[in-house]
Amino acid sequence: xxxxxxxxxxxxxxxxxxxxxxxxxxxxxxxxxxxxxxxxxxxxxxxxxxxxxxxxxxxxxxxxxxxxxxxxxxxxxxxxxxxxxxxxxxxxxxxxxxxxxxxxxxxxxxxxxxxxxxxxxxxxxxxxxxxxxxxxxxxxxxxxxxxxxxxxxxxxxxxxxxxxxxxxxxxxxxxxxxxxxxxxxxxxxxxxxxxxxxxxxxxxxxxxxxxxxxxxxxxxxxxxxxxxxxxxxxxxxxxxxxxxxxxxxxxxxxxxxxxxxxxxxxxxxxxxxxxxxxxxxxxxxxxxxxxxxxxxxxxxxxxxxxxxxxxxxxxxxxxxxxxxxxxxxxxxxxxxxxxxxxxxxxxxxxxxxxxxxxxxxxxxxxxxxxxxxxxxxxxxxxxxxxxxxxxxxxxxxxxxxxxxxxxxxxxxxxxxxxxxxxxxxxxxxxxxxxxxxxxxxxxxxxxxxxxxxxxxxxxxxxxxxxxxxxxxxxxxxxxxxxxxxxxxxxxxxx
Ligand SMILES: Cc1cc2nc3c(=O)[nH]c(=O)nc-3n(C[C@H](O)[C@H](O)[C@H](O)COP(=O)(O)OP(=O)(O)OC[C@H]3O[C@@H](n4cnc5c(N)ncnc54)[C@H](O)[C@@H]3O)c2cc1C
Ligand SMILES: *[C@@H]1O[C@H](CO)[C@@H](O)[C@H](O)[C@H]1NC(C)=O
Ligand SMILES: *[C@@H]1O[C@H](CO)[C@@H](O)[C@H](O)[C@H]1NC(C)=O
Ligand SMILES: *[C@@H]1O[C@H](CO)[C@@H](O)[C@H](O)[C@H]1NC(C)=O
Ligand SMILES: *[C@@H]1O[C@H](CO)[C@@H](O)[C@H](O)[C@H]1NC(C)=O
Numbered sequence: 001x002x003x004x005x006x007x008x009x010x011x012x013x014x015x016x017x018x019x020x021x022x023x024x025x026x027x028x029x030x031x032x033x034x035x036x037x038x039x040x041x042x043x044x045x046x047x048x049x050x051x052x053x054x055x056x057x058x059x060x061x062x063x064x065x066x067x068x069x070x071x072x073x074x075x076x077x078x079x080x081x082x083x084x085x086x087x088x089x090x091x092x093x094x095x096x097x098x099x100x101x102x103x104x105x106x107x108x109x110x111x112x113x114x115x116x117x118x119x120x121x122x123x124x125x126x127x128x129x130x131x132x133x134x135x136x137x138x139x140x141x142x143x144x145x146x147x148x149x150x151x152x153x154x155x156x157x158x159x160x161x162x163x164x165x166x167x168x169x170x171x172x173x174x175x176x177x178x179x180x181x182x183x184x185x186x187x188x189x190x191x192x193x194x195x196x197x198x199x200x201x202x203x204x205x206x207x208x209x210x211x212x213x214x215x216x217x218x219x220x221x222x223x224x225x226x227x228x229x230x231x232x233x234x235x236x237x238x239x240x241x242x243x244x245x246x247x248x249x250x251x252x253x254x255x256x257x258x259x260x261x262x263x264x265x266x267x268x269x270x271x272x273x274x275x276x277x278x279x280x281x282x283x284x285x286x287x288x289x290x291x292x293x294x295x296x297x298x299x300x301x302x303x304x305x306x307x308x309x310x311x312x313x314x315x316x317x318x319x320x321x322x323x324x325x326x327x328x329x330x331x332x333x334x335x336x337x338x339x340x341x342x343x344x345x346x347x348x349x350x351x352x353x354x355x356x357x358x359x360x361x362x363x364x365x366x367x368x369x370x371x372x373x374x375x376x377x378x379x380x381x382x383x384x385x386x387x388x389x390x391x392x393x394x395x396x397x398x399x400x401x402x403x404x405x406x407x408x409x410x411x412x413x414x415x416x417x418x419x420x421x422x423x424x425x426x427x428x429x430x431x432x433x434x435x436x437x438x439x440x441x442x443x444x445x446x447x448x449x450x451x452x453x454x455x456x457x458x459x460x461x462x463x464x465x466x467x468x469x470x471x472x473x474x475x476x477x478x479x480x481x482x483x484x485x486x487x488x489x490x491x492x493x494x
Contacts, residue, residue: 024475027297027442029055031283032260033267036066038446038459039302040251041095045467046300047258050474056258057294059285061266064255065248066303068456071418073337073393076376077246080333080395080420082456083374084240085247088153090160091460092250096243099253104244107375107385109356113212116363118346120208122355141205148199149237152187152230155180158487159461165490166480168468172434172452174482175465176227184227188452189432192229193222212359216370218454219331219399221362224428231453246377247456263287270299271315272440279441298442298474300466304328305435305445314439321439326431326451328423334396335374336407338414342388353388367406368398391415425454437466444470 030046032039035058043056063069070077085092096103113121121137158179169175176184187195192214193206201210210233211222217232218224224232243249255262265287273280273295284293305312305323314321342353356373360366373385374395386392396402396410401419428451435448449462472480483489 026050026054027474029057029294029296030298030300031281031294031296032056032058033283033299033301034058034066034303034447035060035064035251035255035262036302036459037068037251037456038463039066039300040064040254041091041460042300042302042446042463042466043260044095044254044258045464046470047260049467049471052259056260057263057283057296058255058260059263059265059267059283061264063248064262065251067422067424068246068248068251069420070246070248070377071335071420073335073416073418076393077378078335078374078376078393078395079242079247080335080418081422081424082247083372083395084235084242085456086235087239087241088157088234089457089460090157091464092457095250095254095460099250099257101249101253102244103241104377104379106239106241107379107383109373109385110354111357111359112355113208113359113361114345114366115361116366120361121212138202138205138209141201144200145196145205145210145233146237148196148201149230149233152180152227153234155184156231161490162486163461163464163468165493166468166472166477167483167486167490168465168472168481170438170469170482171436172449176452178484178486187227187230188225188434190226191223192226192233195226195229208361211362212370215362216359216397218425218428219329219369219397220425220428228428228453231455231458235455242377244378265292266311268311269313269315270301270443272317279443281440281443298444298470300444300446300470301439302446302463304447304450317440324431324435324448325433327427329425329427330399331422331424332398332401333420333422334398334402334407335418336394336396336411336414337391337416338394338411339391340373340388340394341408341410341412344409350389351387356385367400367402368396368410371396371410426451437469442470442474 027050032043039058043058047054047056067081069080071080110123112119112123156179169178173185192210196206196210206222213233213236214220214222214224214229217235265285267283267285269284271282273282281296281299282293283296283299306326306328340353342350347353358371360369372395373392401421407417434451435445437445437448439445444466446462446466449458469481
């Protein structure tokens with residue numbers, strides 16, 4: 001028998017009813033600390049939800065964009081840090097569209113995995129042959145890996161649906177649980193190697209292929225947690241893109257669009273006050289004009305709360321808020337303009353060197369993690385990659401700065417080297433606990449999501465979550481926070 005009509009209509013109607021506590025005025029002012037992708041996108045999402053009348057101040061001690069940055073070589077700009085975006089990054093796609101920017105096409109180039117002595121794996125021209133080779137080398141491991149990554153990504157993509165319906169999560173654990181159950185929580189606790197061996201991927205495949213991908217993305221070993229590993233393997237498998245003109249244009253664009261007030265200064269602390277029974281946050285900062293402070297109804301911290309990264313103190317909070325456990329991985333990016341020493345890679349004739357991207361296995365003798373022949377952030381229709389015997393721009397990732405000898409090993413000669421040193425990614429083996437999102441009533445911590453996985457899209461997803469969470473908490477819409485069984489709920493909602 002068919003259910004009565006009211007049973008079908010009621011949930012639909014309920015979704016249309018106004019939020020009961022909506023009479024409350026929006027926050028007067030919100031501070032965001034950090035103008036990287038996290039800070040810029042949370043400013044944008046906060047304004048989308050609370051409306052344009054809210055005053056938004058964004059504090060930044062360095063350049064807008066943070067870890068999205070470019071260097072100039074020969075009058076052209078190149079991505080010096082975060083370079084590539086996975087095809088399924090829906091928030092990043094939205095930003096690019098909203099801002100009238102364009103995706104930069106990928107310039108084809110082959111990759112290979114180098115062991116310090118020879119190439120253990122080479123990509124060839126023909127995709128099928130490529131697959132065949134992997135099959136030949138590694139048996140069914142390659143397919144098992146693909147299925148495993150696809151399953152994780154499929155579950156992860158549920159977040160977009162939840163967010164479109166206004167649902168938010170008050171902790172990283174709740175967010176992960178709603179997407180993939182306890183298995184996703186488990187994936188933040190155990191290593192990617194362990195998880196893959198369990199689904200039948202061979203040790204040899206883990207050592208040759210998985211290790212190489214993780215060294216190039218996180219500069220770490222196959223001991224990174226399975227979830228972070230899956231995200232970086234997804235990036236390595238599918239096609240990727242970048243923003244024409246530089247990924248950092250997304251940050252400056254979003255801040256301009258929201259008309260956020262960017263304050264160039266270093267935030268030194270946040271202290272708690274109260275006014276009319278409500279929390280009021282005082283943000284203290286130092287800038288070229290000296291020290292200053294301002295009061296806010298709400299604060300989002302979008303930089304890592306770790307002593308090595310920001311110098312932050314929280315005052316008057318009970319219980320006190322401290323730095324969180326865990327350390328960061330030092331990482332060095334050297335952008336080198338020069339002639340590759342193809343002999344070092346076993347190609348005495350440079351004309352025959354076929355690779356644009358060199359990954360490496362976990363070998364103590366190797367002094368670099370990966371190197372790429374990179375293209376400028378703006379490329380014309382007729383653009384082609386440099387021939388291997390020509391001078392080209394290479395981006396070399398390493399743990400330690402490269403010394404002269406090491407540069408002379410990789411390059412026959414070079415015109416310039418630009419080095420960026422940065423504690424770039426969480427050291428995933430330094431702690432197993434995930435940091436909180438809610439630090440106090442209307443004080444939120446965005447950057448903790450990097451301990452789940454560190455990528456541009458992950459930060460954007462977390463920024464949308466923080467904005468929704470802040471909004472739902474402000475208007476007491478508790479139905480939209482930490483709801484269980486969301487897969488079912490979003491199906492029955494309009
Ligand atoms: C070498 C490298 C390669 C990467 N490759 C990729 C990639 O290919 N694809 C991808 O998706 N991701 C990649 N990532 C990760 C990606 O860069 C980050 O996940 C993302 O940029 C983080 O953005 P964020 O806003 O959280 O942090 P950040 O960009 O670090 O922003 C934090 C900002 O806060 C500011 N700040 C800090 N303390 C204070 C203070 N006290 N007061 C005021 N301002 C402060 C900082 O100056 C900074 O601008 C890579 C990262 C690195 C380092
Ligand atoms: C989580 O991991 C533990 C051991 O690490 C295992 O016993 C348990 O079955 C796992 N749970 C899920 C849901 O995968
Ligand atoms: C590079 O691309 C950006 C974004 O499309 C554009 O604004 C800029 O003018 C371009 N610069 C050059 C030198 O072509
Ligand atoms: C933190 O502050 C101390 C002194 O106030 C300073 O010596 C240190 O360099 C700062 N660290 C960072 C990462 O800014
Ligand atoms: C290039 O690599 C070869 C082989 O490793 C090495 O002998 C040589 O010193 C390197 N440097 C130059 C500048 O050729």
